[in-house]
Amino acid sequence: MAADASPKFQNSDLIQVPKLPNYHPEIAVISPESDGLQFWLFMISGSIAGMIEHMAMFPVDTIKTHMQAIGSCPIQSVGVRKTLESVLKSEGPKGLYRGIGAMGLGAGPAHAVYFSVYEFCKKNFSGGNLNNSVVHASSGVFATVWGF
Numbered sequence: 001m002a003a004d005a006s007p008k009f010q011n012s013d014l015i016q017v018p019k020l021p022n023y024h025p026e027i028a029v030i031s032p033e034s035d036g037l038q039f040w041l042f043m044i045s046g047s048i049a050g051m052i053e054h055m056a057m058f059p060v061d062t063i064k065t066h067m068q069a070i071g072s073c074p075i076q077s078v079g080v081r082k083t084l085e086s087v088l089k090s091e092g093p094k095g096l097y098r099g100i101g102a103m104g105l106g107a108g109p110a111h112a113v114y115f116s117v118y119e120f121c122k123k124n125f126s127g128g129n130l131n132n133s134v135v136h137a138s139s140g141v142f143a144t145v146w147g148f
Helices: 039-071 080-091 092-099 100-126 133-147
Strands: none
Touching: 039 080, 039 100, 080 092, 092 100, 100 133
16 A cells, blocks of 8 residues: 555656766776875975965065064064065065075975975875874874975
């Protein structure tokens, strides 16, 4: 009796889901032991990420350095706004970026080494379990000590 209460579907009521012609599940599977990148890709991505990060924050670092230099004088104490005005008045907007090339050239190799060591340690310490926080922390420590 309960079977009679359920609606009966006709074959024409079902929507056919087409299979994607170019889908290859054997290619789509990524090993849980890696992020799917090769070692040299970690180096390139680390290098680019480090250079972009340092170059984006360079004006802030310039202001901080100027504040430290002015703050070393026991008579004066200046804030961010005064320091920014001083740099812009004496050197113009280019003053915020003076020395950025040398910093960018140094940040690239340093971050390439950092990312590579981090990923190498993460792969070797994890034992197949990448969700272990201790693995990430220890990999970060090794990368920091080795790379910088």
